[in-house]
Amino acid sequence: MFFQIFAYALRPMFIKPDLVPLDFWVLCNFFVMAFFDYFMFVTVGWQAVVYFLLSTFFAGSIHPTAGHFIAEHYVMEGDAETYSYYGPLNRLAYNVGYHNEHHDFPNIAWSNLPKVKEIAPEYYDNLPQCKSWPGAILRYIFDDSISPFSRVKRHKKYE
Structure with missing residues (x-):
């Protein structure tokens, strides 16, 4: 149950990989989010990144x-x-x-x-x-x- 959120998020890539686009907007989204995470890491510290990961993990599992x-x-x-x-x-x-x-x-x-x-x-x-x-x-x-x-x-x- 704890890892259900990851299965939910990754399932489409395994079930229908041809429907998961790898276009400009997907790449743009990835880089914007990576930049934001890096910005939070630099300005707030590693606790911010841990908070993001744990909140995603718990919100999609036993919440x-x-x-x-x-x-x-x-x-x-x-x-x-x-x-x-x-x-x-x-x-x-x-x-x-x-x-x-x-x-x-x-x-x-x-x-x-x-x-x-x-x-x-x-x-x-x-x-x-x-x-x-x-x-x-x-x-x-x-x-x-x-x-x-x-x-x-x-x-x-x-x-």
């Missing part, structure tokens, strides 16, 4: 809101591969729990995602839901039926 990574991308019930969460932690996470709604309408602002569910309950109320992000983390850790391989891998459609 209560990190359960959204599991709820959104692991098969936990039947064949459903993504679950929305409608609990109070959405207020802290900019409604990221409205995951099915976001996939259906990716251009809707995060602040309006609850309205999507409200307008179309017939599409969302009967889908499997994640009742608790911390509960999803505990289930991932203790339920042997869920593992890093409980993901959907789509195969190319050949015509």
Whole structure:
């Protein structure tokens, strides 16, 4: 569970490497971030870099809101591969729990995602839901039926 954030971040490069662009903007982003990290190291010290690494590490592993990574991308019930969460932690996470709604309408602002569910309950109320992000983390850790391989891998459609 501690390394789940790294699997989440690096998976696309292994699953679909041809879809991960290596263009000017990606390289530009890499160099800007490297410069920022170096700047923080020089001005604040190594503690700043350690803080960045640890905050990324813990925010994506055992933090209560990190359960959204599991709820959104692991098969936990039947064949459903993504679950929305409608609990109070959405207020802290900019409604990221409205995951099915976001996939259906990716251009809707995060602040309006609850309205999507409200307008179309017939599409969302009967889908499997994640009742608790911390509960999803505990289930991932203790339920042997869920593992890093409980993901959907789509195969190319050949015509």
